[in-house]
Amino acid sequence: MTSIPIEPLTAQAFKDFGDVIEANEGDGFGINQGYTWRHHKLATVEMDNPEDDAIISIFSSKRRPLPMAINMMERHPLGSQAFMPLTDTPFLVVVAEAGPEPKLAGLRAFVSNGKQGVNYSSGVWHHPLLILALEQNFLVVDRTGKGNNLNEVFFAEAQCGQLNVTDLINKLAR
Numbered sequence: 001m002t003s004i005p006i007e008p009l010t011a012q013a014f015k016d017f018g019d020v021i022e023a024n025e026g027d028g029f030g031i032n033q034g035y036t037w038r039h040h041k042l043a044t045v046e047m048d049n050p051e052d053d054a055i056i057s058i059f060s061s062k063r064r065p066l067p068m069a070i071n072m073m074e075r076h077p078l079g080s081q082a083f084m085p086l087t088d089t090p091f092l093v094v095v096a097e098a099g100p101e102p103k104l105a106g107l108r109a110f111v112s113n114g115k116q117g118v119n120y121s122s123g124v125w126h127h128p129l130l131i132l133a134l135e136q137n138f139l140v141v142d143r144t145g146k147g148n149n150l151n152e153v154f155f156a157e158a159q160c161g162q163l164n165v166t167d168l169i170n171k172l173a174r
């Protein structure tokens with residue numbers, strides 16, 4: 001298996017795949033008589049059809065077996081999909097650009113700082129949730145409507161990638 005390097009999640013590094021959802025100091029404006037700071041429009045929900053609806057869900061995820069194998073990718077061609085962790089816990093993001101089925105050489109892996117979420121643009125290939133904690137919950141915003149909004153591709157065993165996450169998991173344990 002080929003090891004996929006893991007890089008820090010930044011808006012600049014992730015721009016070809018979607019948005020990093022992150023509340024930065026000073027972004028936005030005050031509301032509610034000054035008792036709330038609104039970090040405004042951090043991502044936009046994309047929907048292909050006007051009759052689609054934006055929906056909000058909570059996903060409860062479990063950590064995958066170690067070593068973490070990257071043996072498939074998925075995409076949502078009819079709308080974006082956003083994940084925001086509900087705890088201050090880092091998680092992993094593996095992506096490939098929108099377009100034809102991804103190849104291992106085109107995959108990029110990122111680690112969030114625990115306060116960042118992501119909004120995958122329509123058609124961007126990504127691996128399903130990859131968490132470092134044993135369990136983690138996410139607020140998810142995506143679309144519902146007519147049409148197939150899920151494509152999956154599975155890699156042959158010889159073409160799978162692997163994430164070396166031992167150091168990241170050890171950091172969480174401290």
